[in-house]
Amino acid sequence: MNTGMGLIWIAGASGLLAFLTSLLYFLRQDRKFMVLSEKLELAGGLGIVLAIILLVYHLLGVDxxxxYVFQHSSTDLALKFRFSALWAGQEGSFLxxxxxxxxxxxxxxxxxxxxxxxxxxxxxxxxxxSLFVASIFLLLLALKNPFSMYYFTGAGMPEVTNWNLFAEPFVVSYGQGMNPLLRNFWMAIHPPLLFLGYAAFTLPFAAAxxxxxxxxxxxxxxATGWMRVSWLFLTLGIGFGAFWAYEVLGWGAWYWTWDPVETSSLIPWLTATAYLHAKFRFRHEEYGFMLPMLALVSFILVVFSTFVTRSGLWVSVHSWQDFTTEGMVIALFLLILAGSSTFLLVRKYFSED
Incomplete structure (x- = not known):
């Protein structure tokens, strides 16, 4: 049985039910829904933690x-790079x-x-x-499962399944290993810092x-405490990424170039910086429109950055693939975020009544 795939499904179902029951609590004010939602949230979070631990185990063992393991790990990789392979691909990154x-x-x-x-x-x-946002990421994990497995078909040719828990596994004798550009000290630091910063934008968006x-x-x-967390980790992530690019890519002795993905991670950092400055004026009942707008836009830009990285619509050293189902889901998610945010801002600050 593919335990990791089962954990992703359990986490996905728990996360979705946690969102629905939390919404029922908000609408009906019945505490039993809140208690149930918190338990489901715990189950979803625990499922993800166990899935992360299991994926690391498979990466270290080159299973x-x-x-995912075949594409990003191999026996000739040092253990630190096998561990870093956890975020070398989009499945692990989403996880x-x-x-x-x-x-x-x-x-x-x-x-x-x-x-x-x-x-x-x-x-x-x-x-x-926040749980709605988490549910979208869980959907992406279901579509692009980090525990997708090679198995034999009836014709005797190996294929990949991301839904059959009981498929007979086909073990490849070797792994492709990590992209040579990623075999660098900064690989262990730069991506997780960015993902911490990106994840922390969820709370200010939800609060706004x-x-x-x-x-x-x-x-x-x-919102403000988490915006500070986002700003801190994004600052560190972008800074370390610049050092990495200087060492590996040698952009003409520069630490920065206007690579599409690189730029798309800088823009939410700028809006987060603006938010932290605007917060001071907000205390004095100024920038009433600016502050929620910046909180909303920062997260929307993070999702846009994710879309740029995973859609393949822009040529970039960071891009992973062509436009697929996951890219379509992210694009739809982006439209929902932008549309709902615009509607709420207009209703509060620009409607005549």
Missing amino acids: TQFS IWTGFIFLMLTVTRFTGAGKTLRETDLFALMRSV ISGLVLKDSRWSEL
Whole structure:
């Protein structure tokens, strides 16, 4: 049995049900839905953590019946690079990104403003929006499963399945290993820092959406701490990535070039910086429109950056593939985020009533 694939499915079902029950709690104010939602959230988060541990185990052991392991690990790789292969491909990247979202939701519930506002409608709706985002990532994991496995078909030719838990595995005698450009010290640092920063943008976005829906200015108390976290990790990630590019790609002795993916990670850093500056004025009842707009746009730009990386529509050293089903899901997600954010901002700040 493909245990990892089962864990992804369990996490996906738990995450979706956690979102739906949290929404029911917000709408009906029945605490049994909140209790159930928190248990389902825990199950989803635990499933993702176990999946990460299991994938690392397979990468270290070079278990090449799994297509992700075959593509990114090999026996000639040092152990540090086999571990770093966890985020060398988009399946692993989505996996740790989703894990970070669940982790941050848990931290929010028990610390800071989240602990203070935990019983409010504002927190309930913020949690629902965050779980909706997590559900989208879980859907992407189901479509691009990190535990997809090679198996024999009836014709005797190996194929890949991402749904058959009980397929007879076909073990490849060797792994392709990691892209030579990724076999670098910075590979262990740069990507996870970026994914931490990207994941942390989820909470300010969810808080801003909730504040606009409920017309509750306390949303910034929930958002600002995580915006600082996002800014910090994105700063470190972009900086270390520049050193990596200088060492490996040698962009004419420059640390930076306007590569599409590189640039698309810089733009949300700029909006996060603007948010942190605007927050000071927001305390004095200024920049009422600017602050939620920046919180929303920052996350939307992160999703756009993800789309750029995974769609293959722009030529970049960071791009992974051509436009596929996963790219279509991200594009649709991007449209939903942009459309809902625009509607709520216009309704609050530009409607005549």
